[in-house]
Amino acid sequence: MAPTHHRPPGRFTRRVFNPTVAFLARRGLSLWGSRVLEVRGRATGLPRRTPVNLLDLDGATYLVSPRGEGQWVRNARAAGRVATLLGRRREEWTVRELTDDEKVPVLRAYLARWRFESGAFFDGRSADSPDEELAAIAPRHPVFRLEPAGAAA
Numbered sequence: 313m314a315p316t317h318h319r320p321p322g323r324f325t326r327r328v329f330n331p332t333v334a335f336l337a338r339r340g341l342s343l344w345g346s347r348v349l350e351v352r353g354r355a356t357g358l359p360r361r362t363p364v365n366l367l368d369l370d371g372a373t374y375l376v377s378p379r380g381e382g383q384w385v386r387n388a389r390a391a392g393r394v395a396t397l398l399g400r401r402r403e404e405w406t407v408r409e410l411t412d413d414e415k416v417p418v419l420r421a422y423l424a425r426w427r428f429e430s431g432a433f434f435d436g437r438s439a440d441s442p443d444e445e446l447a448a449i450a451p452r453h454p455v456f457r458l459e460p461a462g463a464a465a
Contacts, residue, residue, distance in 0.1 A: 346363055346364070346366075347366055347396040347397060347398050348361050348362070348363055348396070348397040348398070349361065349362050349363070349364040349375070349384060349394055349395075349396055349397075350395040350396070350397060351384055351388050351391055351393075351395070352387060352390075352391045353383075353387055354386060354387050354390045354391075360383065360387060361397075364384075364396075365422075365426055366396065367418065367421060367422050369417070369418060372457055372458075373405075373457070373458040374410075374418050374422075374455055374456065374458065375388075375394070375407070375455070376418065376419065376422045376453060376454075377453055377454045377455070378422075378433040378434065378453060379433055380452050380453065380454070381454060385454045388407050388456060389407075389409065391407075392406060392407060393405060393406050393407060393461060394456075394458070396458075404460070404461035404462075405459060405460060405461055406458070406459050406460075406461055407456040407457070407459075408459065409454060409455070409456050410455040410456070412447065412450040412451050413447070413450075414455075415446075415447075415450040415453065415455045416443050416446045416447055418455050419434070419437075419446050419449070419450060419453060419455070420439050420441075420446060421439070423438055423439040423441075424439035427439065433453075434449060434453070435449055437449055
């Protein structure tokens with residue numbers, strides 16, 4: 313099994329940034345697509361929440377992990393479904409993880425939108441990087457396509 317890649321959040325992110333984004337999302341205010349992600353824990357079965365940025369691209373909704381294979385990624389894989397919260401609005405989703413080849417256009421769009429916030433996690437790559445450079449970092453950044461939980465496959 314290949315080693316996993318994960319960059320844990322720093323103190324400022326854990327104590328200030330993430331709680332602020334989560335607070336705003338709970339009150340119905342989204343910062344450029346931010347939501348609170350809720351996913352069942354693998355071991356406890358309890359709901360776990362973390363702020364995330366959703367990406368809408370070509371009529372589909374994606375969830376990108378700029379920090380790599382964190383706990384929410386492992387939980388989403390195990391559960392096969394997640395929920396996003398914005399104020400009182402709760403959306404249930406099934407998840408399909410993209411292959412590394414499928415990730416390049418999604419990573420490009422994600423970097424175009426949120427490079428200011430999470431570009432440091434992409435090893436100097438940007439939305440203008442060649443496909444080959446984005447493909448090289450794709451294995452370190454899980455990407456999920458979200459489908460409404462009630463939608464037919």
